[in-house]
Amino acid sequence: MYRIGEFSKICRVPVSALRYYSDLGLLPPESIDPESGYRYYSAGQLPRLNRILALKDLGLSLEEISAILDEDLPAGELRGMLRLKRAEIGQRVSEEQARLARVENRLRMIESEDRMPDQEIVLKELEDVPVVSIREVLSNPQDVGMLIADGYSALMPAGIMPIGACFSIYHDPEFDPTALDVEIAYPVAETVTDVPDTPGGRSFERRVVRGGRAAVTIHQGPYDMIDQVYTRIGKWISDHELQIAGEPQEAYLTAPDDPGGPVTEIRFPVA
Amino acid sequence: MYRIGEFSKICRVPVSALRYYSDLGLLPPESIDPESGYRYYSAGQLPRLNRILALKDLGLSLEEISAILDEDLPAGELRGMLRLKRAEIGQRVSEEQARLARVENRLRMIESEDRMPDQEIVLKELEDVPVVSIREVLSNPQDVGMLIADGYSALMPAGIMPIGACFSIYHDPEFDPTALDVEIAYPVAETVTDVPDTPGGRSFERRVVRGGRAAVTIHQGPYDMIDQVYTRIGKWISDHELQIAGEPQEAYLTAPDDPGGPVTEIRFPVA
DNA sequence: CTTGACTCTCAAGCTGCTGGAGACTGCATA
DNA sequence: TATGCAGTCTCCAGCAGCTTGAGAGTCAAG
The missing domain is CATH 1.10.1660.10 (Multidrug-efflux Transporter Regulator; Chain: A; Domain 2)
Structure with a gap:
């Protein structure tokens, strides 16, 4: 003993x-x-x-x-347990490998630029969002702001209060500033069904924007620099061996008069 | 806000x-x-x-x-941190891969034998052990017990108390029952230096048995079944993509009169 | 009898949250 | 004006597998 x-x-x-x-x-x-x-x-x-x-x-x-x-578990149950473990560990292995790739990526970035990036791109899981939306092809990208305001001024008097920040969806496969196919979406409660037309005569569609995995980043500052964000996010997606799986969205998170300046979230569905 | x-x-x-x-x-x-x-x-x-x-x-x-x-860490320090992380994650990846391999191995074993093995083999880290030892080539493996007893009966009267279970080291690359090159080692305090000869006229050597990673298992029961353990442990080592990196040891963990029967630990240094 | 090494039982700490209890707050409706 | 009710607040406990530490008791040797 x-x-x-x-x-x-x-x-x-x-x-x-x-x-x-x-x-x-x-x-x-x-x-x-x-x-x-x-x-x-x-x-x-x-x-x-x-x-x-x-x-x-x-x-x-x-x-x-x-x-x-x-x-003294029966062998069958044991087998089940181990199979479960195997799946679990396999998952962890690939997660850690992905993490390793991210770290190496970051290291390369630091070596070349000698600092961390200002905006970070992160993967998030988006939920399905019930919205009312208007879609239009604009000849001038600047008109997006007006379109947004149009929507609000139709919804508010009708007693429809968006329950989240409005966002736009860009339906163009390629960005074409002379014919911009854009949809403005206002998240609403599921109970909302009847929607008026806008003052400009456009009609709303009631639909659900599907969620899923997306590469997301925040752009803070003037709007005209936003194309750089698109470049970066595109590179990030290919660096991480993902693929674009939907149309990009831009969510406008600040009121137009916010003293901190505009803040926009750019979302790229990926798979 | x-x-x-x-x-x-x-x-x-x-x-x-x-x-x-x-x-x-x-x-x-x-x-x-x-x-x-x-x-x-x-x-x-x-x-x-x-x-x-x-x-x-x-x-x-x-x-x-x-x-x-x-x-606002300087970029250099950041780089250092990330390199450290990279190493850490790399380590975790290979650990998890090894774990995955172990689970799959085990699953195969269960599928073929429909039960878990009785003795488990585990990797352990051995420490360096200062010992006094006697080494001899025996023509009969049965004589190992006598050799062990011989050692004890030389050490005890000299006031040298082993501070751990004695163990044997098998120096043969291949097991040869007619010429067994075996060393019996008695762990002792580092302060022990002078050692008497055995009654049989053999002389002790004072040395340190180097530790390191080893595949270890416990054999409980009569001694003549022990060759099966060697077979199993050899298979385990190759299954786990390790290599034998030293001579096997057997530690005798019970007193000769232990009511539970003899318990032996078999250790195979690996790398 | 003392010393020193060992052992005991608790309790807290680690990491990054999550969930619950019990009490307020703020907005909308009856 | 009262009343909900959803949202928020501050603790506190829990997870997993130990490790560390405090304070007290035990064992064997000198």
């Missing part, structure tokens, strides 16, 4: 861990002196301990290990 | 996380109503939040991110 310290040396498992396993009932000592409370272990417990370590190495939790060792 | 819930919707970060970042000082709200305690955020804070998310995606801790964002 060994005291916990000697046993710890033999099995090369820290004393604190042995005590923890003992508390969990995962590896109870062979005997405990009722007077001193000293734990006594025997060499015969080493196989069990090794089984614990091996299963832990497979990524199983101590609780799962407990179940396996003490409840 | 947005309340926390609206801001949370915009940036798609849970309210609880925003509150946490606020408490850490990582993303303090633009203002806090002193009466109600309500946090108010502005769209201008989104770039900072995105930076936080992007850095978190690289695997940096919130504390590190804090330092990067607020202390």
Whole structure:
């Protein structure tokens, strides 16, 4: 019979861990002196301990290990557990590989530019958004602002309050400033159905903008620099081995008179 | 100015996380109503939040991110940090890949045998062990027990108390039962220097057995089945794409009269 | 009998949140 | 004006697998 310290040396498992396993009932000592409370272990417990370590190495939790060792699980259930683990670990591997790629990317950027970028691009999961929207082909990109205002001035008097920032969707595969096919979308409650026409005579469509994975970034400042953002985001997407999977959106997050200047979120659905 | 819930919707970060970042000082709200305690955020804070998310995606801790964002770290230090991260993640990737391989291995084993093995083999890190040892070529493997006893009966009267279980080292590249080159090692304190000869006239050597990574397993039961353990451990090592990197050791963990029967630990240095 | 190494039992800490309890606040409706 | 009710606030606990530390008791040797 060994005291916990000697046993710890033999099995090369820290004393604190042995005590923890003992508390969990995962590896109870062979005997405990009722007077001193000293734990006594025997060499015969080493196989069990090794089984614990091996299963832990497979990524199983101590609780799962407990179940396996003490409840004498049927082989089928064990197989199921391991298959689950396999999937889980496979997932983690690819996540970590992606993370590694991101870090290396960032390192290259730092080496070449000697600093971090000002705007960051991040992957986010977008939800489906019920909206009312107007779509039009504009001959002048500057008219987008007017179109937005038009929409608001039709919705407000009709008692329809957008429940989130309005955003535009650019339907052109290529950006064409002389014929800009743009849709302005106002998020609304699902209950909204009847929508008036705009003062300009345009009619709203009621639809749901589908969500999903998107590369997202924030542009802060004057609007005319925004094409640089598109360039950067395009590069980012190809760098990360993703593909554009939908039309880009721009969400206008500030009121027109915001003292901090305009803030725009650019979203690129990807897959 | 947005309340926390609206801001949370915009940036798609849970309210609880925003509150946490606020408490850490990582993303303090633009203002806090002193009466109600309500946090108010502005769209201008989104770039900072995105930076936080992007850095978190690289695997940096919130504390590190804090330092990067607020202390305006020089690019050099940043590079260092990222290189460290890269190494760390690379390590994790290969660990997880190894784990995946282990799980798949185990799954194959279960499919073919329909149960878990009785003895587990685990990788452990051995420490350097100062020992006194005797080495001899035996014509009969059975004589190992005698050799061990011989050693003890020379050490004890000399006042030298081994501080751990004695173990044997098998120096044969191939197991040859008619000429077994075996060394019996008794772990001793570093202060021990002078060692007597054995009753049989053999002389001890004072040396340090080098540690390192080893595949380790426990054999419980009669000694004559031990060759199976060697077979299994050899297969395990090649299965795990490791290589034998030293002579195998056997540690005798029970006293000869232990009621639980003998327990032996078999160790194979690997790399 | 003392010393020093070991052991015991609690409790807290790590990381990045999440979830819940109990109390307020703010806006909209009856 | 009262009343909801959704949103917000501040704690506090929990996760997983230990590790660390405090304060107290135990064991073997000198």
